[in-house]
Amino acid sequence: MAERFDALIVGAGAAGLMCALTAGRRGRRVLLIEHANKVGKKILMSGGGRCNFTNTGAAPANYLSANPHFCKSALARYSPWDFIALVDKHRIAYHEKELGQLFCDISSKLIVKMLVDECLAAGVRIETDCSIERIAHGDSDGGDFRVHTARGAFAAPSLVIASGGLSIPSMGASGFGYEVARRFGHELLPTRAGLVPLTLSGKHQERLADLSGVSLPVTASCNGREFSNQMLITHRGVSGPSILQISSYWQPGDDLRLDLLPGRDALDWLQRQQRERPAAELKTALGEALPKRFAQRLCEHWLSNKPLKQYNLPELKQAAATLSAWPLVASGTEGYRTAEVTLGGVDTDGVSSSTMQSKRVPGLYFIGEVLDVTGWLGGYNFQWAWASGNAAGLAV
Numbered sequence: 001m002a003e004r005f006d007a008l009i010v011g012a013g014a015a016g017l018m019c020a021l022t023a024g025r026r027g028r029r030v031l032l033i034e035h036a037n038k039v040g041k042k043i044l045m046s047g048g049g050r051c052n053f054t055n056t057g058a059a060p061a062n063y064l065s066a067n068p069h070f071c072k073s074a075l076a077r078y079s080p081w082d083f084i085a086l087v088d089k090h091r092i093a094y095h096e097k098e099l100g101q102l103f104c105d106i107s108s109k110l111i112v113k114m115l116v117d118e119c120l121a122a123g124v125r126i127e128t129d130c131s132i133e134r135i136a137h138g139d140s141d142g143g144d145f146r147v148h149t150a151r152g153a154f155a156a157p158s159l160v161i162a163s164g165g166l167s168i169p170s171m172g173a174s175g176f177g178y179e180v181a182r183r184f185g186h187e188l189l190p191t192r193a194g195l196v197p198l199t200l201s202g203k204h205q206e207r208l209a210d211l212s213g214v215s216l217p218v219t220a221s222c223n224g225r226e227f228s229n230q231m232l233i234t235h236r237g238v239s240g241p242s243i244l245q246i247s248s249y250w251q252p253g254d255d256l257r258l259d260l261l262p263g264r265d266a267l268d269w270l271q272r273q274q275r276e277r278p279a280a281e282l283k284t285a286l287g288e289a290l291p292k293r294f295a296q297r298l299c300e301h302w303l304s305n306k307p308l309k310q311y312n313l314p315e316l317k318q319a320a321a322t323l324s325a326w327p328l329v330a331s332g333t334e335g336y337r338t339a340e341v342t343l344g345g346v347d348t349d350g351v352s353s354s355t356m357q358s359k360r361v362p363g364l365y366f367i368g369e370v371l372d373v374t375g376w377l378g379g380y381n382f383q384w385a386w387a388s389g390n391a392a393g394l395a396v
């Protein structure tokens with residue numbers, strides 16, 4: 001005999017916990033099934049251990065999805081301020097880092113504890129270390145979903161898939177949600193790593209590898225998107241917030257450009273340097289606007305180097321063009337091992353945007369990262385997990 005619940009939620013991550021506490025508060029009997037040995041592992045490691053739990057500016061424009069309208073309804077019904085109210089209720093201290101990004105002052109453990117406490121107060125049962133053997137669904141089960149696990153069988157009229165994406169397999173990520181979606185007739189959009197460092201190869205990598213650790217502000221642009229923030233040179237390529245952001249819009253072969261003098265007109269700047277210090281070499285002038293070693297390397301391989309007075313206008317224009325749109329030839333990404341998110345996933349066309357319920361199988365829900373909705377860096381992904389978890393929690 002299977003133990004009966006009103007809702008079974010698979011995955012006790014950000015979205016699953018929010019869905020569980022929301023449904024539990026409505027008096028629903030909820031079982032949260034987690035295969036890892038503890039809940040909310042990604043929350044714990046997020047934001048460098050301080051969890052960037054939301055972004056006060058979160059809006060549909062901050063999300064990538066084949067259907068950019070899909071996220072609107074859930075985001076409108078559960079705003080960053082709703083989550084902040086919960087954080088305030090639990091007296092968790094936080095601060096704004098930049099651009100609306102809110103981080104815990106002390107530890108992301110407090111966010112996990114808050115969500116678990118809310119779940120327990122709402123009567124949610126949480127089973128960790130609980131792996132799923134199979135899921136049955138059909139008339140013989142009275143329309144219920146029957147989930148067979150290492151800890152016995154559970155049945156409910158609602159099954160919520162909150163098992164996340166593929167990033168960081170060592171933290172419990174699995175392709176489980178995609179397999180369930182496929183089995184129940186849902187379309188899947190191709191998945192790939194997002195918010196991920198880019199790798200370089202060949203000459204590009206050789207020229208930069210020993211500058212590993214050097215960081216500078218850039219504007220990275222690709223496919224009509226641009227992000228201004230720090231770039232960090234790594235042993236194998238480039239990282240840092242501007243690169244992580246643009247990585248979600250980049251695919252192999254795409255033209256990726258970096259403005260190395262963001263906010264400045266490069267030609268104007270070069271001409272001013274030429275007027276004010278004609279005897280200085282280009283690398284010396286550039287070394288004051290950029291990290292010195294990086295400026296030197298640029299002059300060695302991508303620009304030239306001579307006293308500024310020796311540059312004629314076409315040469316200055318050429319240097320300006322390189323500085324404002326330096327081509328970064330990335331060879332790939334660091335992949336799911338280090339990616340913060342998975343792009344693509346369960347096609348939102350098959351899911352209701354107000355309840356997250358499958359349009360094909362009544363009672364089946366998909367929330368969080370398993371869906372084809374991916375946020376920018378900066379608290380947007382958790383906001384989507386909270387908002388979609390809330391939407392399903394109100395519906396199950």
Ligand SMILES: Cc1cc2nc3c(=O)[nH]c(=O)nc-3n(C[C@H](O)[C@H](O)[C@H](O)COP(=O)(O)OP(=O)(O)OC[C@H]3O[C@@H](n4cnc5c(N)ncnc54)[C@H](O)[C@@H]3O)c2cc1C
Nearest residue numbers: 011013014015035046047052164172176368369379381382
């Ligand atoms: C290093 C890192 C840092 C991040 N920092 C931030 C940040 O600061 N701010 C931000 O907004 N976003 C951040 N993110 C992204 C954010 O963590 C995710 O977008 C978010 O956790 C997605 O929520 P989710 O509930 O859909 O999935 P998850 O939080 O990944 O939860 C899925 C859960 O399902 C479980 N599960 C998987 N398969 C099964 C199965 N077969 N059976 C049972 N359980 C299963 C997993 O163990 C996991 O507990 C970060 C991601 C990473 C990797």
